[in-house]
Amino acid sequence: MAEPLDVGPFYHGTKADLRVGEHLTPGFRSNYKPDVVMNHIYFTALPDGAGLAAEITPGDGAPRVYLVEPTGEFENDPNVTDKKFPGNPTRSYRSKAPLRIVAEVHDWPRLTPEALQMWQERLAAIRTDDRAEIMN
Structure with a gap:
């Protein structure tokens, strides 16, 4: 696999209410296949990508994006x-080491209700597809 292309800034989207200085760690269930416990923590250099992840993450909390x-x-x-895109146009990364929260980002673009519904339908199909694989 090619070396990561970015040096930051980096973002993570979640529904967890976190504070500056706290750490995000691997070891939680996948948003895409809940029967899989993840060995990595995922993040992106695109605030929009983190916003998408925050909005589609299961749970009742408010979607949040963190630097x-x-x-x-x-x-x-x-x-x-x-695997899905040549190179890394989504600027998506993963680590076995924790991510430290630097700040909460408040000005990320939200999905329209129609786009959110479309993503929820796509994820429901992935969650029930035994052929859908996550490289953990």
Whole structure:
């Protein structure tokens, strides 16, 4: 896999209410296949991508986007890099090391209700498709 292309800034989208200085860690269930516990924490250099992740994350909390700082090595996300898109146009990454919360971002674009519904339908199909694989 190619070396990561970015040096930041980086973002993570979630429904968790976190504070500056806290850490996001691997070890939680996948948003896409809930039976899979993730070995990595995922992040992106695109605030829009983090916003999408925040909005489609299961749970009742408000979607949130955080500016994050990797605390260790990271790599291109193999679930999208070259598997779905040549290179890494989504600027998506993953790490086994925690991400430190630097700030909450408030000015990220929200999905329209129609776009959110479309994403929820696509995710429901992925969650029930036994052929859908996540590289963990």
